[in-house]
Amino acid sequence: MERLDDEAQRSLTRRCPPIRGREGLAYALDGREVVSYCSNDYLGLSQMPIEAADATGSGASRLVCGDLEVHRRVEARFAEWLGHEDAVLFPSGFQANASVLPCLLSKDDRVHSDRLNHASLIDGMRLSAAPRSLLEHLQPPKLGSREAAPRDWWVCESVFSMDGDGPSLGDLEGHLAGGGCLYLDEAHGLGLFAGGRGRGALLRARPTITVAPLGKAFGCAGAFVAGSKVACAWIRSHARGFVFSTGVSPMLAAAIEVQLERVRGPEGEALRGQLWRKVDRFRTRLGASHGQAFPALRSPIHPIVVGSNARALAISARLLDAGWHVQAIRPPTVPEGSARLRVTICAGHSLEQVDAFADDLLRCLEDA
Structure with missing residues (x-):
């Protein structure tokens, strides 16, 4: 009190x-x-009518009860749209970041975090074993030697939620070209740039991991984590927010599928x-x-x-x-x-x- x-x-x-x-x-x-004038419903899709799905719940974790067809289908379609090999659907963007970062980062990695990153990114990095350095806002990291750390991760947002700015495409491309890994949160870029695919789609090389929360321009809920088939297989087996959480409702997954067609069309x-x-x-x-x-x-x-x-x-x-x-x-x-x-x-x-x-x-x- x-x-x-x-x-x-x-x-x-x-x-x-x-x-x-x-x-x-x-x-x-x-x-x-x-x-x-405070809503993130940028495209006005949150109140668009959608025909209800024929089921409301997944029953348990997808690792326990298995995947429904709509889970597999919407993950595949989203990955293809973003230009990644695979994608994993989470109940929320916060849960995705707080689960995936500690799952992917090890003590042998280096992670560089923008000082103004979202709380979910900060929590995810804190839960990981990787040493973390703070970057001044929008400052790109300086890559170290591959001998000192096999992977240098830059964790940042494509559009920062409280400032409306974002890293330059040149800095993002330079980090990837230099051998760095990029973890890009597209919460406020998805649906708006590059035909809706986000600012990461404007890069010559795809981000290592793209996180695509769906509660803003998509007018929905949930989040995709997209990357290579190997990365997504590891996430499905080791991200605690996926392993120990009931699978996303098939009703929500079906709604996401409809919104995807609206956003990309x-x-x-x-x-x-x-x-x-x-x-x-x-x-x-x-x-x-x-x-x-x-x-x-x-x-x-x-x-x-x-x-x-x-x-x-x-x-x-x-x-x-x-x-x-x-x-x-x-x-x-x-x-x-x-x-x-x-x-x-x-x-x-x-x-x-x-x-x-x-x-x-x-x-x-x-x-x-």
């Missing part, structure tokens, strides 16, 4: 606000009608076009017109860093009064002193909503 009181004094109390009557990006929040291409038009409109409104700086990487994530926790909460509250839902992001999600509004633009926003929100955001920033 004392720790909760301490967090309250530092403006760090969190809650899950109840929402009602969701239609697209609009819903009722604490009795107010609002439009969301004409519907996905049209939605990406809509998304980038809204992103460009927002950036122009705040950047070119009012000097707000954004990451060089064009992504739907726009961090408005305000510094103090109290100021971030105050701006979030004022935006809520104006009909916009934008959460204040505070430590430990972001470093101390970098509390922010994390604004996400989605295909489902209208251009009029983008303009009105941008104007209200600027007013709230000036007033707070």
Whole structure:
């Protein structure tokens, strides 16, 4: 209880606000009608209707009860789409990272981690036996001699969830070309770049491991871990989050299969076009017109860093009064002193909503 009181004094109390009557990006929040600018549903696929599957559960771990046809089929289709030999389906991106990294990394490896990596990546590396070095944000690792360590792993996100930036393609390619291994989390790149395949698909060589969480642009849940047949066979036998977890529901696996066809097809291409038009409109409104700086990487994530926790909460509250839902992001999600509004633009926003929100955001920033 004392720790909760301490967090309250530092403006760090969190809650899950109840929402009602969701239609697209609009819903009722604490009795107010609002439009969301904090969702990761970038393409608006999370509310697309899907015919229900004929089963809801897998019964046990897939190593105990076996694979259902839909498990094998969707893993094969996803691997082929990403250009990998094989893929393994997990219940969530967090479970995938926390399970696969300790499974793949040994004490003889070296692992280089971006300082701003997601908590699931950090936890996975901590659970591994590999020595870990922290990299300054977006800094590529320096490869050591093959005699000192057989494998140098660079673990990073293709698009960073709280900053909307990402490593340069040149740095990623240079690491692979130099003999390094790349573990690339595509949580916020999948569905958006390279026909939906993520930023890793823009590289001349595939990442060693691609993690593809499905709760953002895919509008679903679960995550694929894609790589070589040997790597995926090892993961199926040794990743504790796969071995000791009930297999992904066939209902979810079937939904993922439908979303894959949407994302990779004409519907996905049209939605990406809509998304980038809204992103460009927002950036122009705040950047070119009012000097707000954004990451060089064009992504739907726009961090408005305000510094103090109290100021971030105050701006979030004022935006809520104006009909916009934008959460204040505070430590430990972001470093101390970098509390922010994390604004996400989605295909489902209208251009009029983008303009009105941008104007209200600027007013709230000036007033707070």
